[in-house]
Amino acid sequence: MLTGSVKKHVKQAIPAYVILAVIVVLIAIVSPSFRKIGNIRNIIAQCAVLAIVSIAQSNVLFIGGIDMSVSSVISFGTIMAAMFSADSALGLAGAVVLALAAGAITGLVNGVGVVKFRIPAMIITISTQAFLKGICLILMPKSGGRVNAEFAAFLKTRLGVVNVSAIIALVLFAVFFVVYHYTRFGRSIYAIGNGEVYAAQSGIAVGRTIVATYIISGVVAALAGVVLSARIATGNPLVGDSYAMDSVAAAVVGGISMNGGIGSVVGALAGAVLMSLINNVINNMGISPYYQYITKGLVLVLSLLIFQLKRRKRT
Numbered sequence: 001m002l003t004g005s006v007k008k009h010v011k012q013a014i015p016a017y018v019i020l021a022v023i024v025v026l027i028a029i030v031s032p033s034f035r036k037i038g039n040i041r042n043i044i045a046q047c048a049v050l051a052i053v054s055i056a057q058s059n060v061l062f063i064g065g066i067d068m069s070v071s072s073v074i075s076f077g078t079i080m081a082a083m084f085s086a087d088s089a090l091g092l093a094g095a096v097v098l099a100l101a102a103g104a105i106t107g108l109v110n111g112v113g114v115v116k117f118r119i120p121a122m123i124i125t126i127s128t129q130a131f132l133k134g135i136c137l138i139l140m141p142k143s144g145g146r147v148n149a150e151f152a153a154f155l156k157t158r159l160g161v162v163n164v165s166a167i168i169a170l171v172l173f174a175v176f177f178v179v180y181h182y183t184r185f186g187r188s189i190y191a192i193g194n195g196e197v198y199a200a201q202s203g204i205a206v207g208r209t210i211v212a213t214y215i216i217s218g219v220v221a222a223l224a225g226v227v228l229s230a231r232i233a234t235g236n237p238l239v240g241d242s243y244a245m246d247s248v249a250a251a252v253v254g255g256i257s258m259n260g261g262i263g264s265v266v267g268a269l270a271g272a273v274l275m276s277l278i279n280n281v282i283n284n285m286g287i288s289p290y291y292q293y294i295t296k297g298l299v300l301v302l303s304l305l306i307f308q309l310k311r312r313k314r315t
Contacts, residue, residue, distance in 0.1 A: 006181045012255030013267030020274050027281055034284065041161050047276035048165035049228045050246055054268040055176050056220035057247035059213050063192045064260025065121035067214065069110060070221035070247060072132035073103045074240030077225020079136055082145025082235025092148045099222045106132060107218025111211030129244070136237035145235040155230035165227050176265050189213060193260025249300040250275050258304070
């Protein structure tokens with residue numbers, strides 16, 4: 001059973017699912033190729049990585065922050081997998097540990113910067129994004145390396161129309177849904193998003209919770225990078241670049257407020273599918289990929305405008 005507060009947050013995701021259903025029906029009617037099983041499998045496979053990153057981004061959006069460094073963390077994750085998972089003594093486990101450790105350290109720096117030094121989240125996360133991107137380019141100036149073949153094959157294994165990567169994403173959504181809505185830590189995150197002063201007055205360790213949130217964001221983004229490496233079968237220093245804004249857009253489209261304290265990860269899931277759908281339709285129609293940026297920008301702007309209108313009505 002959903003409690004009243006959980007229902008309030010989950011309800012924010014309803015418009016995203018309605019829009020997604022309408023778009024899917026319209027595209028299925030207009031484009032016969034869209035309905036092909038192979039294309040549906042492709043959309044789900046593409047969506048898995050963005051869905052995982054959207055969880056990472058939702059973490060910090062709930063507290064009223066933002067994490068632009070997820071893009072470089074993802075790229076670093078693919079590089080670690082390509083450098084060490086197949087042709088190194090470290091092996092797959094070592095590569096994954098290195099990727100997750102880098103994500104955790106990046107998140108720690110972001111969190112400490114926000115809490116201790118009062119650096120705006122946008123500024124500190126762009127800074128760590130740039131720093132880590134430089135590391136990625138030094139380690140691997142262009143695409144290269146080789147990802148463990150058995151690992152890549154496993155994540156691509158299909159169960160019906162979904163693959164293992166998509167299942168991992170769904171499991172993560174289920175886990176974080178429980179964490180956010182049914183644990184003390186999750187309730188603390190929402191409380192901080194609705195006002196740090198009031199949260200502190202309620203006995204919440206605001207600083208530690210914010211730092212922990214950024215660390216979780218970094219670790220989840222690193223996991224997304226490892227999953228992505230299995231799909232592209234190589235390392236790429238720039239492959240994560242689009243995921244920072246895409247993850248923000250997916251979360252906001254899914255009803256998560258950039259001001260914090262409102263929304264649910266179930267909305268981020270709908271947003272991730274919607275953003276992946278936009279990419280797929282544009283590619284299938286033979287339209288220049290540059291229009292993807294225009295379309296995503298419009299979707300994000302419209303979502304933000306709707307949020308602001310809702311806030312005005314409530315006040």
